């Protein structure tokens with residue numbers, strides 16, 4: 386059992402609640418389309434996304450993390466699986482949100498390719514991450530090393546390059562010095 390599954394029932398006490406309001410101006414959400422919360426875990430972000438998008442589907446590899454989302458509400462659409470192989474039709478999803486998850490994913494290139502494949506034309510993937518080049522994030526990187534997470538962090542420029550390599554149109558914004566929100570548009 387992986388670490389997230391083991392700490393699932395305590396996860397939200399450890400990381401705290403999600404400050405959606407603080408981030409809201411940094412990315413667009415299409416109210417007409419379903420949003421896929423990739424690596425959405427316990428649904429602490431999905432509770433906000435569900436209010437704004439047509440519906441919200443939480444995808445995560447940890448069954449135990451997904452189970453916790455029932456504490457928020459019991460009408461979430463839940464799918465268990467790995468982001469390197471997304472079980473959705475090509476060109477079927479309008480928007481994907483990935484919060485604090487990409488750095489935990491083992492094969493990020495494959496995951497980004499999968500996102501690109503399932504996105505509708507003009508669909509968007511929104512990625513919120515911690516900037517590895519921000520000095521104080523070294524503590525987070527060190528902590529995750531000690532926890533044996535095998536995390537791989539990027540700077541926004543590095544992630545932009547990865548996304549542009551698969552032909553996404555990219556821009557990013559900085560809600561804080563430590564974090565960035567990158568939006569990749571499928572052309």
Ligand SMILES: C[S@@+](CC[C@H](N)C(=O)[O-])C[C@H]1O[C@@H](n2cnc3c(N)ncnc32)[C@H](O)[C@@H]1O
Nearest residue numbers: 389424425426445446447450467468484486489
């Ligand atoms: C730090 S948690 C973030 C959860 C949620 N996005 C949030 O902000 O509360 C990272 C999540 O990514 C999931 N995860 C890690 N690697 C994954 C993968 N390859 N495919 C799907 N989910 C993955 C973990 O199970 C965990 O729930």
